[in-house]
Every structure is written in structure tokens, then in C-alpha cells.
Amino acid sequence: xxxxxxxxxxxxxxxxxxxxxxxxxxxxxxxxFQGCLMSRSPFIIQISKGARTYTHKKMLEAMIxxxxxxxxxxxxxxxxxxxxxxxxxxxxxSGFYSSVMIDASHEDFETNIAITKKIVDAAxxxxxxxESELGQLGGVEEHVSVSEADAKxxxxxxxxxxxxxxxxxxxxxxxxxxxxxxxxxGNQALRFDVLSEIQRRLPGFPLVMHGSSSVPQEEVARIxxxxxxxxxxKGVDADQFLRAAELGVTKINIDTDGRLVWTRVHREYFQEHxxxxxxRPPGKVFMAEYxxxxxxxxxxxxxxxxL
Ligand code: G3H
Ligand code: 13P
Ligand code: NA
Ligand code: ZN
Numbered sequence: 001x002x003x004x005x006x007x008x009x010x011x012x013x014x015x016x017x018x019x020x021x022x023x024x025x026x027x028x029x030x031x032x033f034q035g036c037l038m039s040r041s042p043f044i045i046q047i048s049k050g051a052r053t054y055t056h057k058k059m060l061e062a063m064i065x066x067x068x069x070x071x072x073x074x075x076x077x078x079x080x081x082x083x084x085x086x087x088x089x090x091x092x093x094s095g096f097y098s099s100v101m102i103d104a105s106h107e108d109f110e111t112n113i114a115i116t117k118k119i120v121d122a123a124x125x126x127x128x129x130x131e132s133e134l135g136q137l138g139g140v141e142e143h144v145s146v147s148e149a150d151a152k153x154x155x156x157x158x159x160x161x162x163x164x165x166x167x168x169x170x171x172x173x174x175x176x177x178x179x180x181x182x183x184x185x186g187n188q189a190l191r192f193d194v195l196s197e198i199q200r201r202l203p204g205f206p207l208v209m210h211g212s213s214s215v216p217q218e219e220v221a222r223i224x225x226x227x228x229x230x231x232x233x234k235g236v237d238a239d240q241f242l243r244a245a246e247l248g249v250t251k252i253n254i255d256t257d258g259r260l261v262w263t264r265v266h267r268e269y270f271q272e273h274x275x276x277x278x279x280r281p282p283g284k285v286f287m288a289e290y291x292x293x294x295x296x297x298x299x300x301x302x303x304x305x306x307l
Contacts, residue, residue: 002068005077005099006129006169008042009206009250016302017209017245020044021294022081022255024051028262029063031287033071035294039304043074043294044099044251046081061096075307079131081253088119092128101172105133109158116166124167131251132168134159137211138178138188149188156197163202170206170251173198177211181220181233181256190240192247199248206250213256214238219264226267238300245302252301261293262286 008018019036023029023045036043047060064078080091080100091097100123104115116132123130135154154173163171175198176191177183198207215235223230241252269282298304 001072001075002078002098003042003075004127004129005044005079005131005206005251008044008075008077009170011042011306012245012250012303013204013206014246014248016306017241017249017252018042018044018303019294019298019301020046020079020081020208020251020253021258022046022048022051022253023060023063024054026063027283027287028258028290029067031290032294033067033074034287035291036076036298037071037074037307038291039295039298040307041295041298041301041303042076042306043298043303044077044079046079046101046253047097048081048255049083049087051081052087061094064096073307083119085115085119088130089122092119092123092126095126097128099129099131099169101131101133102168103133103172105136105172105174109162113162113166116162116168120167120169129169130167131170131172131208132162132166133172133174133208133210134162135174137174138176138183153191153194154198156194156201159198160201163205170208171198171202172208172210175209177209177236179211179256181213181215181230181235181260183211183213183215183235185232185234190236190244192243195244195247195249202248205248207248208251208253209244209249210253212236212241212252213254213260215256215260219257219260222264223260223267226264226271228263228267238297241300242302254297257293257297258290261290265289 077098082103088100102119104112136152220233265286
């Protein structure tokens with residue numbers, strides 16, 4: 001059943017976080033639904049602009065509608081990840097998405113508010129909720145000084161004004177994470193000090209953590225042992241998810257970890273079976289491994305058993 005994130009966030013606030021997982025293909029979709037039913041978790045399926053153009057946006061929509069039929073007990077929201085103005089409008093008009101993210105965080109404060117407000121007005125008219133972002137996620141390099149790095153984090157003092165003036169329903173905050181497999185290149189950590197200042201100014205308001213893959217070292221080691229070359233890959237400690245949830249984080253975005261599972265399964269499979277060329281045997285392994293991975297992640301998020 002497709003639901004609005006509003007309902008999911010109300011139930012989760014202050015207690016646990018909902019996993020928001022990116023999908024691009026059929027195998028990820030199957031594994032995601034299976035994993036969330038294994039752990040009895042509500043979840044968010046998120047679709048990036050890149051995912052919409054990988055095959056065809058209608059292909060993703062059809063897969064999700066069909067998964068909803070195959071797994072009638074599943075409870076999930078369908079969310080556009082990192083939308084620009086045009087893609088948000090398309091998704092709002094399509095009537096399929098229950099939630100969109102407008103990411104104008106690279107714009108100046110006033111422009112970010114103006115663009116977000118425009119999307120909020122269009123979305124709310126159709127009962128769709130909007131995530132927006134304030135601050136700049138990582139890519140913070142070691143040579144960047146502390147004050148420079150801090151300047152990219154979400155400013156707690158302006159977060160409240162941003163939310164009030166833009167009308168967004170949830171806010172993605174920059175608190176030290178970054179996208180991809182190479183996080184915390186210096187000695188940065190999750191900035192709980194900044195997060196708690198944001199929550200103090202926005203009590204009860206749902207916050208979102210992007211760039212939250214854990215990049216398990218065992219996964220990286222297995223990929224490298226099977227021919228990969230991922231050097232210095234590092235992620236967020238999943239044991240910190242519940243602490244973030246207590247401070248108002250209700251949605252945690254995970255994409256990279258799923259890609260690592262895919263890469264590990266396929267590298268190992270073809271290394272062990274060099275004579276094989278059928279795509280289904282590794283595909284089967286991947287779906288099972290991905291489901292297991294999702295269920296374990298939901299345990300860390302605290303969303304397990306919340307269906
Ligand atoms: O934040 C980015 C997500 O991991 C989606 O990645 O744009 O390559 O689909 P993508
Ligand atoms: P990761 O790259 O850490 O998986 O983050 C994904 C994300 O934030 C998608 O919006
Ligand atoms: Na940003
Ligand atoms: Zn993101």
C-alpha cells in the first residue's frame with residue numbers, strides 16, 4: 001500500500017527512522033520488498049533522476065505498482081530523490097509519487113526558499129508532501145579547515161526560518177555525511193551537536209539524513225578480494241541511527257550500500273563460476289542477499305516490527 005511519508009514520520013518521530021532506499025531495477029525492487037516484509041518494516045522507495053532515465057520512468061512505476069500487488073502487506077511511500085524544479089513538477093503531475101524532494105540547496109538561501117515554496121504549493125494542492133534541503137552535504141576534504149567545513153553544514157539558526165517560509169514538510173540536513181562510498185575523509189564524524197541544535201529550534205519537525213550508507217568494511221574487502229579496487233571506502237556507523245532518530249531524524253537515505261551488495265555478489269559469482277554467463281543465477285543470489293541486507297538495516301533503523 002502506497003502511503004504518504006507524513007503518516008510514516010508521525011509514527012516514527014523521536015523513536016526510530018524509516019529507511020529510504022534507492023531503486024533502479026527489478027532485482028533491487030524485489031529484494032527491497034522482500035527484506036521489508038521479512039523485518040515487518042514500513043519503508044520509502046526512492047527514485048533519483050538518474051534512475052528515471054536509466055531505463056524508462058514508466059518502467060520503474062510499473063515495477064512498483066506490480067510489487068505492490070505481489071506484496072499486498074507492504075506499506076511504503078514513493079519518493080523522488082534529489083529533484084530539480086522540472087522533475088518535481090513532472091512527478092507531482094504524474095500522480096504516482098506520494099512525496100518529492102526539491103534539492104535547491106546549492107542555491108542561495110532566498111532562492112532555495114523561493115524554489116521550495118513553488119514546489120510546496122504545487123505538491124500540497126495534490127496532497128503530496130515535500131522534502132527540501134538546507135546546507136551542503138560532504139565531499140569535505142581533509143585540507144578544509146573546521147570553520148570552512150562548518151559553513152557547509154546546516155545552520156540551525158536559519159533552519160527554522162527556512163522551514164517556516166518555504167512550507168516544506170521535512171528537511172534534509174547536512175550534519176557531516178556525504179554521498180557515496182568515501183565518507184569522512186578527514187576525521188569528521190556525525191555532528192550530533194549541530195543536529196541537536198536544529199532539533200531544538202524545530203521540535204517535532206521531521207529531519208532527513210542523506211548519505212547514510214555504512215559502507216561495511218567486510219563488503220569492501222570481499223569486493224576487493226574478487227577483483228575490485230575500492231580504496232579507503234568508509235561510511236556512517238549504523239549504530240548511531242537510533243541516536244539520530246531520537247534527535248528528530250525520521251528518514252535515513254541508503255543507496256551506496258545496496259550497490260556494494262550488488263557488486264560483491266556479481267564479482268564473487270563470476271569469479272567462482274567463470275564458465276557461466278546466465279544472468280539469473282547471480283540475480284537470484286543478489287535478490288536474496290539484498291533482502292537480507294535490507295532487513296538487517298531496518299533493525300539498525302529501529303523500523304523492524306513497526307508494520
Ligand atoms: O543521492 C544520490 C543517490 O545515491 C542516487 O544516485 O543519482 O546516481 O541515481 P544516482
Ligand atoms: P549513500 O550514498 O550514503 O547511500 O546516500 C544515498 C542518498 O543520500 C540518496 O539520496
Ligand atoms: Na545539498
Ligand atoms: Zn541524497
